[in-house]
Amino acid sequence: xxxxxxxxxxxxxxxxxxxxxxxxxxxxxxxxxxxxxxxxxxxxxxxxxxxxxxxxxxxxxxxxxxxxxxxxxxxxxxxxxxxxxxxxxxxxxxxxxxxxxxxxxxxxxxxxxxxxxxxxxxxxxxxxxxxxxxxxxxxxxxxxxxxxxxxxxxxxxxxxxxxxxxxxxxxxxxxxxxxxxxxxxxxxxxxxxxxxxxxxxxxxxxxxxxxxxxxxxxxxxxxxxxxxxxxxxxxxxxxxxxxxxxxxxxxxxxxxxxxxxxxxxxxxxxxxxxxxxxxxxxxxxxxxxxxxxxxxxxxxxxxxxxxxxxxxxxxxxxxxxxxxxxxxxxxxxxxxxxxxxxxxxxxxxxxxxxxxxxxxxxxxxxxxxxxxxxxxxxxxxxxxxxxxxxxxxxxxxxxxxxxxxxxxxxxxxxxxxxxxxxxxxxxxxxxxxxxxxxx
Amino acid sequence: xxxxxxxxxxxxxxxxxxxxxxxxxxxxxxxxxxxxxxxxxxxxxxxxxxxxxxxxxxxxxxxxxxxxxxxxxxxxxxxxxxxxxxxxxxxxxxxxxxxxxxxxxxxxxxxxxxxxxxxxxxxxxxxxxxxxxxxxxxxxxxxxxxxxxxxxxxxxxxxxxxxxxxxxxxxxxxxxxxxxxxxxxxxxxxxxxxxxxxxxxxxxxxxxxxxxxxxxxxxxxxxxxxxxxxxxxxxxxxxxxxxxxxxxxxxxxxxxxxxxxxxxxxxxxxxxxxxxxxxxxxxxxxxxxxxxxxxxxxxxxxxxxxxxxxxxxxxxxxxxxxxxxxxxxxxxxxxxxxxxxxxxxxxxxxxxxxxxxxxxxxxxxxxxxxxxxxxxxxxxxxxxxxxxxxxxxxxxxxxxxxxxxxxxxxxxxxxxxxxxxxxxxxxxxxxxxxxxxxx
Numbered sequence: 116x117x118x119x120x121x122x123x124x125x126x127x128x129x130x131x132x133x134x135x136x137x138x139x140x141x142x143x144x145x146x147x148x149x150x151x152x153x154x155x156x157x158x159x160x161x162x163x164x165x166x167x168x169x170x171x172x173x174x175x176x177x178x179x180x181x182x183x184x185x186x187x188x189x190x191x192x193x194x195x196x197x198x199x200x201x202x203x204x205x206x207x208x209x210x211x212x213x214x215x216x217x218x219x220x221x222x223x224x225x226x227x228x229x230x231x232x233x234x235x236x237x238x239x240x241x242x243x244x245x246x247x248x249x250x251x252x253x254x255x256x257x258x259x260x261x262x263x264x265x266x267x268x269x270x271x272x273x274x275x276x277x278x279x280x281x282x283x284x285x286x287x288x289x290x291x292x293x294x295x296x297x298x299x300x301x302x303x304x305x306x307x308x309x310x311x312x313x314x315x316x317x318x319x320x321x322x323x324x325x326x327x328x329x330x331x332x333x334x335x336x337x338x339x340x341x342x343x344x345x346x347x348x349x350x351x352x353x354x355x356x357x358x359x360x361x362x363x364x365x366x367x368x369x370x371x372x373x374x375x376x377x378x379x380x381x382x383x384x385x386x387x388x389x390x391x392x393x394x395x396x397x398x399x400x401x402x403x404x405x406x407x408x409x410x411x412x413x414x415x416x417x418x419x420x421x422x423x424x425x426x427x428x429x430x431x432x433x434x435x436x437x438x439x440x441x442x443x444x445x446x447x448x449x450x451x452x453x454x455x456x457x458x459x460x461x462x463x464x465x466x467x468x469x470x471x472x473x474x475x476x477x478x479x480x481x482x483x484x485x486x487x488x489x490x491x492x493x494x495x496x497x498x499x500x501x502x503x504x505x506x507x508x509x510x511x512x513x514x515x516x517x518x519x520x521x522x523x524x525x526x527x528x529x530x531x532x533x534x535x536x537x538x539x540x541x542x543x544x545x546x547x548x549x550x551x552x553x554x
Numbered sequence: 555x556x557x558x559x560x561x562x563x564x565x566x567x568x569x570x571x572x573x574x575x576x577x578x579x580x581x582x583x584x585x586x587x588x589x590x591x592x593x594x595x596x597x598x599x600x601x602x603x604x605x606x607x608x609x610x611x612x613x614x615x616x617x618x619x620x621x622x623x624x625x626x627x628x629x630x631x632x633x634x635x636x637x638x639x640x641x642x643x644x645x646x647x648x649x650x651x652x653x654x655x656x657x658x659x660x661x662x663x664x665x666x667x668x669x670x671x672x673x674x675x676x677x678x679x680x681x682x683x684x685x686x687x688x689x690x691x692x693x694x695x696x697x698x699x700x701x702x703x704x705x706x707x708x709x710x711x712x713x714x715x716x717x718x719x720x721x722x723x724x725x726x727x728x729x730x731x732x733x734x735x736x737x738x739x740x741x742x743x744x745x746x747x748x749x750x751x752x753x754x755x756x757x758x759x760x761x762x763x764x765x766x767x768x769x770x771x772x773x774x775x776x777x778x779x780x781x782x783x784x785x786x787x788x789x790x791x792x793x794x795x796x797x798x799x800x801x802x803x804x805x806x807x808x809x810x811x812x813x814x815x816x817x818x819x820x821x822x823x824x825x826x827x828x829x830x831x832x833x834x835x836x837x838x839x840x841x842x843x844x845x846x847x848x849x850x851x852x853x854x855x856x857x858x859x860x861x862x863x864x865x866x867x868x869x870x871x872x873x874x875x876x877x878x879x880x881x882x883x884x885x886x887x888x889x890x891x892x893x894x895x896x897x898x899x900x901x902x903x904x905x906x907x908x909x910x911x912x913x914x915x916x917x918x919x920x921x922x923x924x925x926x927x928x929x930x931x932x933x934x935x936x937x938x939x940x941x942x943x944x945x946x947x948x949x950x951x952x953x954x955x956x957x958x959x960x961x962x963x964x965x966x967x968x969x970x971x972x973x974x975x976x977x978x979x980x981x982x983x984x985x986x987x988x989x990x991x992x993x
Contacts (some may be wrong), residue, residue: 136737143730147762149673173661175760184740190728190762196669199638218659222612222693230635234588253756254661289629291582296851298575301623317692321614323586323629412735
């Protein structure tokens with residue numbers, strides 16, 4: 116079989132574009148309206164996506180009120196509740212939920228993902244995050260997030276506890292013999308007896324080994340800590356590259372780290388997130404992007420500019436040039452770059468703020484052919500193993516990609532036309548972990 | 555409208571009878587086989603049950619290995635994952651999940667139940683438990699469960715945090731005005747800023763106020779602490795009465811406590827759990843019960859006898875009379891009673907163990923008419939407001955009740971023939987809590 120893209124659809128929130136909900140066709144309540152969510156999930160499955168991806172934030176987003184009140188992110192489903200419901204009305208697509216190693220509990224998390232994996236017949240995935248938002252910390256009894264190194268030390272131990280609990284069940288633990296009345300072989304269900312720096316967990320779980328052995332493990336983040344944890348633990352690594360060159364650097368670095376740990380680098384898939392605007396012509400695609408970006412109110416863009424410049428820009432006149440800035444401790448390097456851009460292109464504050472706010476993910480804008488060309492180039496040249504597709508609005512962004520880009524990718528053999536395997540691991544081409552009890 | 559029974563169906567585990575899975579018609583894997591769970595849930599909805607109830611244990615059950623290996627409880631879904639999936643393939647039935655105040659986190663729990671409530675369009679319920687099993691404690695970093703008073707103090711604070719988070723959103727918080735681009739009115743989304751003995755939670759939640767205001771609150775337990783918490787907090791109270799007289803004592807006590815706190819006693823519903831065996835004749839029903847009880851191996855019954863007698867009975871010859879017992883510190887009163895029973899009726903150890911193991915819930919055995927008679931008597935005489943029905947096997951226990959008892963109850967006007975309301979609160983006849991922000 117020729118090389119194929121691994122494709123995830125970013126579904127929580129339903130879109131990342133700040134103004135997605137203002138689009139005339141968009142149901143503004145899509146993030147917590149079940150019929151909409153169900154219909155989007157089924158669209159992605161009909162298009163043969165590998166998985167649905169759901170991000171998470173354990174607090175309101177840390178934005179000033181003027182921006183926050185314009186954000187549809189204030190209300191969304193818990194990812195596992197949402198994916199459990201989606202599991203019941205899909206058959207093939209993978210279901211990847213974000214779960215925080217700083218604020219969730221490992222016994223409960225291991226059991227919930229095992230439950231989702233059984234319920235979906237082997238389609239669950241866990242996206243490990245360490246949660247840096249300080250607002251989240253304050254919802255869990257802390258004043259601030261753990262330091263970076265502590266977060267990753269905790270994440271590593273959390274991962275070991277969760278996978279250790281899954282491994283505490285042999286595949287052959289359940290005999291369910293009606294004649295003798297013996298339901299399980301307790302020799303094949305072992306306690307974990309973990310005592311570590313952060314957790315003390317006896318086990319075993321009270322649910323059988325997941326269908327996939329372990330649900331698929333995903334991880335994002337570009338820091339050293341994140342790359343090391345990904346190389347050791349992840350099946351899928353989410354990236355955020357904006358050029359083939361930076362994508363290749365990330366791709367080769369993560370694969371090299373995995374190889375150095377004795378892993379097969381083909382069994383760790385690199386998937387940058389990418390927001391897509393597609394049109395019948397390049398002009399049409401660009402017009403869609405412009406239309407969406409113009410829907411963003413400057414109050415939503417100003418916080419991004421404040422971050423880039425290291426000063427509060429909320430008092431600036433949006434239709435004047437950038438004023439002279441006070442010198443601050445923070446963000447000097449970035450400030451110089453953004454001030455230079457404003458002067459060079461003679462941008463108003465409004466225009467500069469719009470540039471600063473451009474999607475945090477990579478972007479692809481063009482015809483289906485142009486988009487498929489770039490995807491193919493990246494896939495064939497160590498830029499990526501696939502993408503997490505970010506849609507610009509609901510349902511148009513989903514429909515555009517599915518009706519225009521997917522057929523082009525399928526025509527080139529870069530995407531399946533029907534699911535080959537039964538589980539997410541089988542569809543992505545990942546091995547099934549074996550419990551030590553079965554070795 | 556005449557007085558009607560409030561009926562819940564006990565679905566996690568699918569049955570409480572130790573031998574349910576050995577019945578010839580039973581799929582032994584029912585507790586973690588999604589097509590079976592889905593079909594049982596839809597049966598209960600078609601029969602117009604008010605709600606599905608799911609219990610939980612955060613560890614393997616504390617039994618000796620000889621009994622544990624015979625128990626189907628070793629593997630079950632997480633209740634919230636299971637009910638989220640059921641929400642997606644039902645439309646009317648309530649969805650009550652057990653959630654522990656000792657080991658869950660209040661921010662995450664509040665968000666998950668709010669998510670289930672939105673996703674199901676107002677059908678979620680939370681059964682508050684404090685989790686006494688010491689095996690569970692050891693899965694969460696503790697050596698033993700908290701003391702009774704601490705468990706209830708924590709439960710009370712946990713409840714206040716969770717409901718406070720739900721109340722932090724006004725019903726009018728979301729404007730979603732595409733024209734102005736304002737999504738929410740932040741004046742109507744307030745932080746909780748809770749700082750208590752057990753929890754420190756800033757809030758607000760990042761999900762809108764639940765459809766029901768608060769999901770329905772349920773609580774079980776006969777202790778003083780449980781009754782007080784129930785009278786203060788619960789909409790549904792699960793009991794476990796074996797005679798009308800003890801049922802009335804419990805019913806009147808809980809309603810009096812609620813009234814003393816200024817609550818309307820009609821808005822707190824008392825639902826004893828009850829295992830049902832129904833047949834075309836009384837003899838047929840009794841034969842079903844005997845058949846099930848005979849399927850229980852003595853190794854499953856011995857632990858119950860050991861508890862009653864306060865000594866380890868696993869070495870006793872099952873087919874001999876009860877030997878002379880050593881005097882122990884523990885359980886003296888109970889021991890005398892059980893020894894007297896054994897001597898009086900000349901029971902073997904096997905026979906005595908079977909008596910000791912009889913279902914922990916109440917039982918109803920008889921024809922549909924006999925069962926409906928008793929239910930009607932209890933309902934009309936302050937014995938209960940309804941029942942949590944426990945089925946003896948899968949699917950026969952479900953089918954028996956639905957095809958024989960439900961029509962008889964409907965004929966008498968004691969049960970609905972179609973759902974009247976949209977939400978669980980509406981169907982049970984409970985008011986919708988108003989947020990302080992909307993008063």
